[in-house]
Amino acid sequence: MWIAVSVLNPLIAFLAICIIPIAEVGEHQNSFLSYIGSLTGGSWLATIVSINAVTVLSGAVLTSFVGVNGLIKRMTLDRILPNYFLKENKRGSTYRILILFFLLCCSVLLVTKGKLGPLAAVYALSFLTVMASFALGNILLKLRRSRLPRPEYAKPGAVLIALFAIIVALYGNVKANPQYLVTFLQYFVPSVLLILAMLMRKDIMHFVVNILESVSKGYKRYTVTRQRFLNRSLKKLYEQNFVFFSKGDDISTLNKVMMYLHENEVTNKMKIVTILDKDKQPDPKFLSDFDTLDRAYPEVDMEYITMVGEFTPELVDQLSKEWSIPKNFMFISSSGERFSYRVDELGGVRLIL
Template sequence: MADYEAVNTPMATVAATGLRKRVLNITVDEEWTANPKSYLHQTQDGTHEAVEIPSEDRQPIIDKLAQPKVLLGQWMATAVCGNDVLSSCSYSSGVVALQAGVLSFAGFCVVSLCLFMYRFVYEEVVTAIPLNGGSYNALLNTTSKRFAAVASCLSILCYMATAVISATTGVNYMTILLPNLNVVWTTVGVLGAFAILMLIGIKESAIVSTIMFFTHIITLTILCVASIIYTIKNPDIITSNFHNVTYPEVNYMGTTLKGDIWTALFFGFSAAMLGVTGFETSSNFIEEQQPGVFGKTMRNMWAITSLFNISIAVLTFGVLKMEGDDGIIKNSNYVLAQMGLVACGKWAQTLVVLDAFFVLCGAVLTSFVGINGLVRRLASDRVMPQFLIQKNKLRGTCHWIIISFFLIASSLVIILDADQTQMAGVYTYSFMSMMFLFATGCILLKLKRQDIPRQVHAPWWCIIFGMTLVFIGFLGNLLGNPKTLMYFVSYFIFVLLVVFGMLERVFLLRVLVVVTNLLFKDKAHRLPAEQVLIDNDELSKTNVQASPALEQETSKVSALVRNIKAIKNAPVVFFIKRADLVTLNKAILYVRANESTHILRFVHVYPEQTVEALETVEQLKEMIAMYDRVYPKLQLDFYSIVGEFDPVTVEWISQTYGISTNSMFL
């Protein structure tokens, strides 16, 4: 540490203000040891390493990155997420009709307006931060990791609810052709079949998704045309439905209320949000889309879902009555198939059933693929347990993710007894909560990250009005079916505990160390409670040499201590462009607040060793050395690297020092 005994901390030159550059000479007291001799803190001082990237190391990385990557065009990208969104027509029409009656179309019109505004919200965020991850990624770049983790929990629930309601609805449609099917266990079987396919290594194909998407559109078009013809030939049904209006009774906080126009509009709109669930899917694979495609994808999804949802909502009451064996209430789980039967006969019903089953199975596959990618991202970001991304040697798939997802999804099917309405409620809660958080991320992006360029700027009125509609929809589902909230909250808390247990794993391990030492310590030698734990943010001036007695490393807690050391010794990289005390301090504070490590490595990349560049390196060296003393529980290393700051350099750093790119920040 001889180099760090006198530290110069220059301030940036401010032009035309009359201020002069100040140099502070700081003397370090070598008699005071800043570093506690404990596994809880860093054990050595920060170092400086000057590195030049060998040209022979760059070429293999350049060749690897230069390999052509197949990116999705407008319609393939639309198809991948469109199957998820458009498949919801198969189950939303019946659910909305039970709440709004003949005003179902009005609910879908308001939802269409909401999505129209959210298009711009999604486009602003994604064009500013074009990375996979959806709402999690948006909040990760504007708030703390803990807040972003909440969004990730909602994303997990969305994927789970998508798989569950899609599988259940598909099986319900198949009961028309196979009446003796047990819906609950057949649904579990469908989920299990896709889990096995994922374990084998099947991947979602954009080509297959495109074929399924357009097949589904053709089927819905045939159904709509047939329903229009039937309605024209039999106008008495639609006339009767709209002239003799009786609005459905609604459940209000467990009490049945007589329906009227206001309950139909309010609860109908809330239920109609189910018809566009999956709208956020496109933002989860933005890196696989060609430049400029995302906005077109959002436009296509909005237009197609609005067209079919509103059309089917009107035509349902042109073909079917509310009451009776052929009515909507009796056939609410498979309204589209019943429309096909009445409007065009058995062949149309069979076509709709098979189409619905296959497109809904496609949505199940999308859920498995999506959850696999999301959890791998979260595990790489140290938000989910690392064992989840272990790959089996046989097929190279992440079996723990697939098996865990299957078990959780199956438990929801069994607990809810495959009740499609309750499942729809869980799905809608998750979807709308995530939509609200995404808009929150857009607001924070406008306020905190104005420097990031973006192709679209969502108007403030769009954001506020869109969030208001989403909140109203959430409130309507809460008031209309409060029992479903219990299931949503239960699963949300379960996922949240896993995530926050991971984020606070060092604290939990420390608690286990204390409890173990406490239980196996003689009572006569036990410390009073106030001495059991020492706060992380306070330095003991009298005894910094060792851990608190109950956190001492002993043979009983050696395994726990090894885990704590492994977590804390995993370094985090922060790329620094210029010598700036404020930026350095912000980076340190971010790592202290969001990461469990006590090793932070600042990396400065510069193209050549000019006088100005070397001066910047020297200034950074001195500043980081000073902060290494200011934050004694962190080890602040400094790497000055000669080279171009590009993806090749980032990958070289990752390979050379064994640090994941997910642990690197700008």
């Protein structure tokens, strides 16, 4: 891809300079390549270029639908977005996600009135923001997950240079067209607020329950009904079971896991699973420390389970089906270089420490 872009893009620019005056470039920016084709080869070449452009754009749109569908589904499974989006049709397609994304795309088209300038600017801001998140994520991996094995390593200096270049590009786009930033924020801010509301839903629901309890007695029937609904919703959230696969030798890691659950998840049930080799028993000191940790979190029902065997994707799949616990509610800590599997091979198990 890099070779193709490095060769084709400069050649196309050089070809354009050779064929038409620079002043005419702006006059045909909506169909520039087809215009060059009509000048060099005639209408037949312009038609071929146009068909090729439509095909490429159709592929890009299809790719965006597939990517957004996978992203929102994963975020919903991790309880970052409402479960409303997980509804599937008979063919197993999460059609609500696809319909929502289609409506969002149509709304962007209507807001920008179909003009290429605003559309390109909104796309550029979105794309650069995603690229910046990649750079920030890479930096966080280096700081928080340095032991996590991965096939490619980027040097810190290269990541910082890339992040600086992205920031410069963002500033340039905003400086050139400040009005397009407003359009971008009209979609970005509500999305962030929705995600924050889902992450803080436990506190929000408790707050609403307290508000309803303090409402005047004149609205007692209404408030009691709503209060019962919220309490049932909270109870359903708390009953979700989580699993953490522990090496069974470090109680401080388990304490960090419990702190993570308290801050980021809504549950009061936790299974701690340790996979042992044959004829091996858990460390008695660890069991004693586990009892102490269990007493430190009285609101959480902690269950320690030992199993003989090997930690494999097949075992994860077996336990997920046996316990009816989705794999995205199963956690592991950072694995070392000797770990036989990549995180993505575990089918959605989350890495939290």
